[in-house]
Amino acid sequence: MAQFEAVVPPFGTTGTARKKRRIFTARSIPLYLMILPAMVLTIMFQYIPIPGRLIAFMDFRTTGFQGWVGFEHFRFLFNTAYFWNAFRNTWRFIFLGYLFVFPAPIIFALLLNEIKFKPFKKAVQTLTVLPHFINWVVVSTIFMGILSPRFGYVNDLIRALGGQPVFFLSLPDLFPWLLTFLRIWKGVGYSAIIYLAALSGVDAELYESAVIDGAGRIRQTLAVTLPALAPTILVLFVLSFSDVFAGLFEPVLMLKNPMINATAEILDTYIYEVGLERRRYGLGAAAGLFKAAISMSLLLTVNWVSKRFSSERRGIF
């Protein structure tokens, strides 16, 4: 650790406190080399494509640039019912995400933190983390099987109880809830890790003091645990807005079908379909740019709100 401290100054030190030194030294070169592939990939896939956003203002076909069309693609999009349907559905999923998916790992971590029998705690943690490593394609296929009206376990149970099989994936009103459940099932264990790590850093003396003051379990959670988690929650909450649309594309693409498109189609799948399947690159790029603009404005707004209203007057930027 000592050798790294010599190269990288402690976080937060000012320029005046730093010693003037050479950037490339025998010690730092391996570190730069190690970060190089990640930087190359970031530049290649995050920065170089940025000028491609201009396709949103072009007539762009397989033969390339055909001419500028101004805001024509945006005009078309904003007059398209499918686009607004996808827009509405996206926000529904995001709202459900913040309402249920985001708090789920916090609640789960708090509950897990209360378990004192370590083998059980570890078993639960391992089992809940595992789904994170299963690809959405596989998860979707598994659940399509489980929910199948013909073979699915759920319908087997319904039949065994004397009911009629239900084709869950054909019910538009159910789909948002189903997807929310899947997102929680897949992500709760993995997302809880960071909260559990934060919880492990809470000083045990605080709990002892709370007990002496007469606090019960719930009071301890409210007065000690949650305040200790608050900075982590805040940072993750604000950061989550930087890519508020993320994490929906794969499961929706896999699970949606013509029967539930009314509630399942989201902006990402719309962009995929319009831009790639229908080869209307300009339209797809316009929808993508619109989405990116919303994402960026949300991030800046939340950061501002965080700075303005949080007790520590702290945001990300």
Next chain:
Amino acid sequence: MKKVTLLLLSLVLVATTSVFATGTQQAATAGRPILEYTTLFYFDSGDPTENIDLKEEFIPWFNDYFNVDLRLNYLPRPDYPQLISMRLAAQDISGIIRHFGGAHAQELFSEGSTMDWLPLIQDNPNWLKLPEGMRNGEWMRDGKLIGMPSAYAPGRNFVRHIRKDWLDNLGLDVPTTIEEFYEVMRAFTEDDPNRSGQNDTVGMTTRTTWLMQDMFHSFAVPLNHVGAHAIVTDPHDGMRFNDGMLKPQMVDALQNLADLYRNGYLDPEAFVITGGGPARERITTGYAGSLYDWVHHSWAWNASMQRNDPNVEFVPIMGLTSKHATQFVNPGGMYGVGEPNVMVAWTRNAKEQANLLLDTFLGNEVAYWSGRFGVYGKYWEFGPNREIVRLPWKFNDGVPAYAPGPSIFSTNDIEPIFALWQSGLVFQGNEAASTDFVERERGIAALTAEGLASGLYFQYPDLDKEPRVESYTSIAADIRRIFLETVTMATTGQMTPQEAIASYRQQMRALGAQRMLDEANALIGKTSSTVYRY
């Protein structure tokens, strides 16, 4: 030591990145003409993920045998057209592409991404000796050849296949009308047709509208060649382009589907099934009693299912009549020219490439068949009467198989197929099976002939019924989506047929469909009968 390890590790990371960035280069075969070919399938070995060893063996053999440098570029199946489009947009692909789907090929040609073949090959003797129907088939558009045909084979029908043994168990006849069919679907679902004592069957299955096109044909609403929409030349309407969704009888067609679905006679997962395979699996596992599919499936399913249950029997229904329709659009009896091989516009030496493809695969009988059956002398050879004998290999359990040997070199009435056509291995096994195959093919031909002779089928001018105007190709994908959603909404009861059609009309109008229909009809000297505005 730590520093050295770190340095080495870093160098390995950088080296790995650079290797991935540059990719690997295919070794060139010096001095040989290069033939760049992009495809989804190649001979009997399926898609790019199947039988890699056979593919690796085939290419060097082929190159040595024919003194070419065949550079195959496989793209995976689900996103094949999208990948082609993206790589074309990035100018990351050249040479010849075997395409699927006429509308997209037409669109690429209209945009200038692909070129006219005719100036490249019009004097080629191998081109000139091809059958007239192959040279001037559906890929000849306004005197321009937008794609080299990939097959020349009798157009195969789709028919409705139905479980005859289930009908016998229930004491029912093969249905001939849409009303009788509905009753049979009810009985297949509710009356225990397989005598299992369980509620384990469903009347019919499908994959979207593709595998139930007859449910529209029977209401005089013809669909396009893949059942994706109803904007086609309509024999019920003077062969003009109209939009079948707006024909009055479409309400009845959708109501029929809604009734089938609501009562559970139509597979509840019909609109979730993503491919023909899963739909057929529902047939071969004995779950569903009926499917509209390629005509040969009755024979194939009988052969495969009778191994487990000798009583299984499928029979084809050529068309279900109704008060609306007694004739059906089926391309039976016509010759199809397969998918187009398109030539990328910026291909260097396009003329050389085009002629190389022709001379290599159509100028030599061994090359022609090896494209389908693999290495000559190892996997197949000619028999005494020029029939093709398939030698033992992994697909046929070590038993030689005999395939019929018609081709453009020895045309007969069975199945001449261009070399780059994939083959189903339906006749692998032994001579008897191959004889069955021949008999089956003749049965299919007879069925089609019967349909045409009896007046049950329309003789369509060609397979491609879709409009050939740019205003169509630019919105074709939107039309397909709107059509499917309209049918889905009405079938599953989320909208009434009338509401669904009204929504369809509104969306199509916004899409500019009226102009498209008018242009398509003007091109063939007709006027539109469909009007999208109220």
